[in-house]
Amino acid sequence: MSFPSPVSKESSLRMPALTTTSDGFLLHGEPFRIISGALHYFRVHPDQWPDRLRKARLMGLNTVETYLPWNLHEPEPGTLVLDGLLDLPRFLRLAQQEGLYVLLRPGPYICAEWDDGGLPAWLVADPGIRQRTSDPRFTAAFDRYLDLLLPALGPQLAANGGPVIAVQVENEYGAYGDDTAYLKHVEQALRSRGVDELLFTCDQANAAHLAAGSLPGVLSTATFGSRVDEHLAALRAHAPEGPLMCAEFWIGWFDHWGGPHHVRPAQEAAADLDRLLAAGASVNIYMFHGGTNFGFTNGANHHHTYAPTVTSYDYDAPLTESGDPGPKYHAFREVIARYAPVPDEPAPAAAPKLPPTTVELTSRAPLLPYLRTLDAAVRTPDPVTMHGLGAHGGYVLYRTTVPASGDGLLHFPGGVGDRAQVFVDGAPVGVLERERRDETLPLRVPRFGTPLEVLVENQGGVNYGPRIGAPKGLLGPVLFNGTELHDWDCRLLPLADLAAVPFTASPGPTDAVPAFHHGTFDVAAPADTFLSLPGWTKGQAWVNGFHLGRYWNRGPQRTLYVPGPVLRPGPNELVLLELHGTTGTRAHLTDTPDLGPENTA
Numbered sequence: 001m002s003f004p005s006p007v008s009k010e011s012s013l014r015m016p017a018l019t020t021t022s023d024g025f026l027l028h029g030e031p032f033r034i035i036s037g038a039l040h041y042f043r044v045h046p047d048q049w050p051d052r053l054r055k056a057r058l059m060g061l062n063t064v065e066t067y068l069p070w071n072l073h074e075p076e077p078g079t080l081v082l083d084g085l086l087d088l089p090r091f092l093r094l095a096q097q098e099g100l101y102v103l104l105r106p107g108p109y110i111c112a113e114w115d116d117g118g119l120p121a122w123l124v125a126d127p128g129i130r131q132r133t134s135d136p137r138f139t140a141a142f143d144r145y146l147d148l149l150l151p152a153l154g155p156q157l158a159a160n161g162g163p164v165i166a167v168q169v170e171n172e173y174g175a176y177g178d179d180t181a182y183l184k185h186v187e188q189a190l191r192s193r194g195v196d197e198l199l200f201t202c203d204q205a206n207a208a209h210l211a212a213g214s215l216p217g218v219l220s221t222a223t224f225g226s227r228v229d230e231h232l233a234a235l236r237a238h239a240p241e242g243p244l245m246c247a248e249f250w251i252g253w254f255d256h257w258g259g260p261h262h263v264r265p266a267q268e269a270a271a272d273l274d275r276l277l278a279a280g281a282s283v284n285i286y287m288f289h290g291g292t293n294f295g296f297t298n299g300a301n302h303h304h305t306y307a308p309t310v311t312s313y314d315y316d317a318p319l320t321e322s323g324d325p326g327p328k329y330h331a332f333r334e335v336i337a338r339y340a341p342v343p344d345e346p347a348p349a350a351a352p353k354l355p356p357t358t359v360e361l362t363s364r365a366p367l368l369p370y371l372r373t374l375d376a377a378v379r380t381p382d383p384v385t386m387h388g389l390g391a392h393g394g395y396v397l398y399r400t401t402v403p404a405s406g407d408g409l410l411h412f413p414g415g416v417g418d419r420a421q422v423f424v425d426g427a428p429v430g431v432l433e434r435e436r437r438d439e440t441l442p443l444r445v446p447r448f449g450t451p452l453e454v455l456v457e458n459q460g461g462v463n464y465g466p467r468i469g470a471p472k473g474l475l476g477p478v479l480f481n482g483t484e485l486h487d488w489d490c491r492l493l494p495l496a497d498l499a500a501v502p503f504t505a506s507p508g509p510t511d512a513v514p515a516f517h518h519g520t521f522d523v524a525a526p527a528d529t530f531l532s533l534p535g536w537t538k539g540q541a542w543v544n545g546f547h548l549g550r551y552w553n554r555g556p557q558r559t560l561y562v563p564g565p566v567l568r569p570g571p572n573e574l575v576l577l578e579l580h581g582t583t584g585t586r587a588h589l590t591d592t593p594d595l596g597p598e599n600t601a
Helices: 046-059 088-097 136-156 180-191 207-213 228-238 266-278 327-336 367-372
Strands: 018-020 025-027 030-032 035-039 063-067 101-105 164-168 198-204 219-224 245-250 282-289 299-302 306-308 357-366 378-380 395-402 406-411 419-424 427-433 440-445 450-457 488-492 515-523 529-532 538-543 546-552 559-562 570-578 586-590
Touching: 018 198, 035 046, 046 088, 046 282, 046 327, 063 088, 063 282, 088 101, 088 136, 136 180, 180 198, 198 207, 198 245, 207 219, 207 228, 219 228, 228 266, 245 266, 266 282, 266 327, 357 367, 357 570, 367 450, 367 515, 419 440, 427 440, 546 559
Parallel strands: 035 063, 035 282, 063 101, 101 164, 164 198, 198 219, 219 245, 245 282
Antiparallel strands: 018 025, 025 030, 299 306, 357 515, 357 586, 378 488, 395 450, 395 488, 406 440, 419 427, 419 450, 515 570, 529 559, 529 586, 538 546, 538 570
């Protein structure tokens, strides 16, 4: 089959390609139903974009949707990053080459179970800025971002011959606030910078959220995963005319550390997709392909307590984390074929996997002694948050001495963000977690002036609700037996380049202290694989310098996805930062993922 080709610059005259009627869409003047799937380019290795886009087309999609993570594209004010994993113009060109249109969701806020909902750390670090409001400091920052971004994206708009047929204004704003002036500012910020395509808002399908998150003249869409008739009726009650569209049709869910792996039966999800399409609605399947929260990019939720999201963003999507068609892929393809042309090509098969491989981690470098050799400490009278140190993700080590001895209580009245490991004289003595609201630790100090170190891990910024941008690190004073401790060395862990880590040969497990571990393994032909770490506790993993993300024996996730393009023929390197201890020095590369015990509720 073939899809309509985007019109040329000359013929479009910058007219929007996608328009609305009383009950549907027109694309270049012809009736069109959006059958889209979410595919976040920043969660997929760039070398795999063509494969994932091809599989989207083969399932019957005519469109893909993606968020834009502001925090990665503008990591520092005025610095735009559009390369590698963030080469959005290339991703859009590849989508067009595959015959797919694109729905673009630039925020400013994206949620997406992404660190701080995509808002930059340098922006949320200022507690005086009212995020996601018409506060001129917030809107000015977003305006400057668009000034940097949109010149590179302009050629990708359908009015200019590109694949982008619609752009979202904010994201589920009705669940957050009611500042209509702010929403209007975002709309005008896009329009005034040349975005002539159809604009839409997206809110949960209830009257209050739709009312608070909508704008006159901007298409309202809804988000839901079930009760299709009820939710479409709510959308129609809000907007008596115009297309019905579910902009996020939730067909799976995400996981938190310590919880189950969420799955949804394929036939149940397919039946709801059938109901949606039978009603004449357009749809964006969330997610078509989830991908991975590589590095320190995962978000967290904080409803009753803090809950960080796992590294995998598999989402029980039609296309698995490693890009293989799952049960939903085939079930959805059958449903879509009842309502729209599906390519007359075989469904794709699973990709080859690396043969099972054992990796011996034969070298080791204890973390704390290594950090003490570096010159990057900031001396402060009192502990400073990560934001105060000019950073956000990763770890910070705090060091002082205790001007007392004997047994007592170490108290953190402000709490920790998010997980703190405490060491006395270099020996581990306990852990405090934001999840458990820990503030106090019993302690024995052997002598006056004993070194006290606190290693704090940022486990992901909250991505939904009022706690976005909450500070990380030590969040207030530290007291021992009621006496406040002062004179702290605050040091960020340098993890961008591990070449300087002083690895030495290690015969096997020794003391249970944080340490880097290094091993090599040979690969004949690179292919996808999954890193399994039985006996290891918690930490980070890198393959050939590519940061796979966080592992934790708390589960549910038991393996980390290793994209085939990360590997190379011949020798390869595995580095682990283990925060606690291991029962052995082996890791395993397997051909099957293990995302944990399933919960279908």
